[in-house]
Amino acid sequence: MSEDIKQRITPIMHLVFEDKTIVFSEELTAHRIEKWNSVSNIIFIAAIEKEFNFKFNIMEIMSLKNVGDLIRTIQKKIV
Amino acid sequence: MSISSIKHNIYQLFIDSCKKHAKKEAIHINKRSYSYEEFLSIISGIKKQIRSAQKKQQLIGFISDEHINTYASIWAILSIGAGYVPLNKKHPLERIIDNIKDAELTSVLYSEESLLMHELKKALKGEVDFIKTETIVKAELDFTFTEPQALEIIYLLYTSGSTGKPKGVPITYQNVMALAQVHLLNPKYDFNAEDKFLQMFELTFDFSVLPTLFPFCAGASIYVVPQAGIMYLEVLETLMNHKITKAYLVPSVINYLQDYFHQIDLPQLKWTLFCGEALYEKAALGWQKCAPNSRVINTYGPTEACVYMTEYSLENNQLESFNGIISIGKTVDEMKAIVVDENLHELPKGEKGELLIFGAQTATKYWKNEEKSNESFVCIEYNNKQILAYKTGDICFQNEKGNIFYCDRKDHQIKINGFRIELGEIEYHAKNFCTQNNVAAFTSTNKIGVNTIVLCIEKLESDKQKLMTYLKGKLPAHMIPANIISVDQIPMNGNGKIDRPALNLKYQELNL
Numbered sequence: 352m353s354e355d356i357k358q359r360i361t362p363i364m365h366l367v368f369e370d371k372t373i374v375f376s377e378e379l380t381a382h383r384i385e386k387w388n389s390v391s392n393i394i395f396i397a398a399i400e401k402e403f404n405f406k407f408n409i410m411e412i413m414s415l416k417n418v419g420d421l422i423r424t425i426q427k428k429i430v
Numbered sequence: 431m432s433i434s435s436i437k438h439n440i441y442q443l444f445i446d447s448c449k450k451h452a453k454k455e456a457i458h459i460n461k462r463s464y465s466y467e468e469f470l471s472i473i474s475g476i477k478k479q480i481r482s483a484q485k486k487q488q489l490i491g492f493i494s495d496e497h498i499n500t501y502a503s504i505w506a507i508l509s510i511g512a513g514y515v516p517l518n519k520k521h522p523l524e525r526i527i528d529n530i531k532d533a534e535l536t537s538v539l540y541s542e543e544s545l546l547m548h549e550l551k552k553a554l555k556g557e558v559d560f561i562k563t564e565t566i567v568k569a570e571l572d573f574t575f576t577e578p579q580a581l582e583i584i585y586l587l588y589t590s591g592s593t594g595k596p597k598g599v600p601i602t603y604q605n606v607m608a609l610a611q612v613h614l615l616n617p618k619y620d621f622n623a624e625d626k627f628l629q630m631f632e633l634t635f636d637f638s639v640l641p642t643l644f645p646f647c648a649g650a651s652i653y654v655v656p657q658a659g660i661m662y663l664e665v666l667e668t669l670m671n672h673k674i675t676k677a678y679l680v681p682s683v684i685n686y687l688q689d690y691f692h693q694i695d696l697p698q699l700k701w702t703l704f705c706g707e708a709l710y711e712k713a714a715l716g717w718q719k720c721a722p723n724s725r726v727i728n729t730y731g732p733t734e735a736c737v738y739m740t741e742y743s744l745e746n747n748q749l750e751s752f753n754g755i756i757s758i759g760k761t762v763d764e765m766k767a768i769v770v771d772e773n774l775h776e777l778p779k780g781e782k783g784e785l786l787i788f789g790a791q792t793a794t795k796y797w798k799n800e801e802k803s804n805e806s807f808v809c810i811e812y813n814n815k816q817i818l819a820y821k822t823g824d825i826c827f828q829n830e831k832g833n834i835f836y837c838d839r840k841d842h843q844i845k846i847n848g849f850r851i852e853l854g855e856i857e858y859h860a861k862n863f864c865t866q867n868n869v870a871a872f873t874s875t876n877k878i879g880v881n882t883i884v885l886c887i888e889k890l891e892s893d894k895q896k897l898m899t900y901l902k903g904k905l906p907a908h909m910i911p912a913n914i915i916s917v918d919q920i921p922m923n924g925n926g927k928i929d930r931p932a933l934n935l936k937y938q939e940l941n942l
Contacts, residue, residue, distance in 0.1 A: 380658075381658075389682070409694060
């Protein structure tokens with residue numbers, strides 16, 4: 352399932368962070384992507400919610416420290 | 431209050447606090463707490479390092495980062511009666527070098543080796559002493575300090591300049607102590623040793639003066655928000671996890687959190703003071719519900735007026751706003767503000783004009799910039815006295831109750847996340863790159879209601895990416911355009927000036 356999630360969020364990251372060279376990695380953090388900031392994070396979260404048809408709560412969003420956390424949270428929410 | 435009655439030594443207040451609260455937590459940074467004793471020990475060590483440089487210096491620079499030594503460096507500089515000049519490590523190398531040269535710094539403190547430090551040392555070899563500060567938590571405590579003169583500079587901050595060169599704003603010890611009278615020493619803010627203050631600002635941002643100086647004078651603790659993550663989330667996490675009691679915020683933080691207000695509960699927060707940009711009624715009222723025991727205070731002030739000089743408390747008030755933006759309220763005790771016409775004549779209440787400010791918190795000039803100083807600092811007659819006032823460039827009006835409302839800018843200065851930006855500075859650098867093309871920078875509100883910068887180039891033929899890379903070498907990150915667009919012709923208004931609203935409309939039509 353995580354492979355499917357990865358396939359679906361990678362193009363979202365390319366689009367939102369305006370960088371097609373971003374290589375997916377579970378260790379990836381906002382710090383390492385130039386255009387991942389407060390504004391793009393709001394857009395990114397909204398795009399993920401639309402793609403997977405659910406809503407994050409603020410505690411879930413705060414707990415996302417890297418892309419790996421995001422994958423695991425999505426997995427929990429879509430089962 | 432007369433200026434002469436203002437104590438001008440903030441360091442005395444700090445040292446008194448260190449003696450009284452030696453074992454208490456002073457600062458929490460990078461997941462570690464330091465007591466007042468430990469903090470003063472680090473300050474004492476850095477002070478010794480500065481003294482060993484054996485130079486009488488009016489101003490000392492430091493590389494701003496999230497390191498305990500950086501916060502200690504500020505107090506070490508103040509302990510010798512000098513002024514500090516923060517240098518943002520994320521700014522382009524060229525800009526940092528320009529700031530160092532412009533401020534005529536001969537010493538710059540830094541906490542960690544980095545590529546930036548390597549390049550700075552190489553570029554300024556023989557001109558500047560770069561002093562790597564040490565963290566000594568068990569050094570001999572040095573309670574001594576040099577008494578500064580009231581009119582000596584306590585800090586020099588650089589703000590965006592429309593002609594491509596940042597402007598230095600020198601703030602004096604007297605200016606800061608005037609602010610201390612209306613804030614730190616004001617009973618309504620109830621500074622006490624039990625408080626935990628939020629510190630979310632980069633140290634080149636003037637709002638940082640409040641959490642980096644004042645809480646220490648009351649024996650309180652400050653909690654430094656990590657800068658590496660997503661700021662609004664880091665702020666919320668710090669507020670919740672450390673049960674922060676008093677918070678200084680830029681409105682952008684709560685704008686980002688609006689969709690989640692119903693999930694946020696901060697009962698321990700006693701007040702939230704907003705500054706730096708427009709505070710929207712909807713967001714402020716929502717925040718009030720998240721922090722039901724917190725007073726929400728909106729403040730206003732340019733860097734030239736030492737952080738803030740008007741305040742409006744939502745408490746016990748019928749909320750007053752204009753275009754959805756909450757009033758900036760009335761001037762604090764040490765300051766005055768009047769709304770004037772083009773001839774600097776005071777306008778009646780209700781009429782819009784430029785806000786002119788004066789009083790004990792106001793700077794008197796820009797650093798080594800006579801032309802800009804003469805433009806912005808003007809002599810006016812007020813109550814039959816000649817006084818020096820600062821022209822803010824903000825278009826405001828005052829209502830019958832005396833509350834001031836911000837309406838617009840007179841020029842092309844904008845605010846992004848609280849940072850003051852002159853669009854002219856972006857255009858200046860863009861024009862240097864695209865010498866043959868007309869350029870115009872403007873702001874546009876994106877799909878989630880956030881203001882972003884757009885740069886428009888007439889008939890751009892070169893690579894946008896190359897232009898972007900060039901700008902990144904000249905401008906700090908908050909001034910880099912979110913988008914660059916090319917148009918056949920930049921629209922002009924009837925006065926032959928760039929028609930920025932028309933440009934924005936064109937941009938919205940492009941649906942980027």
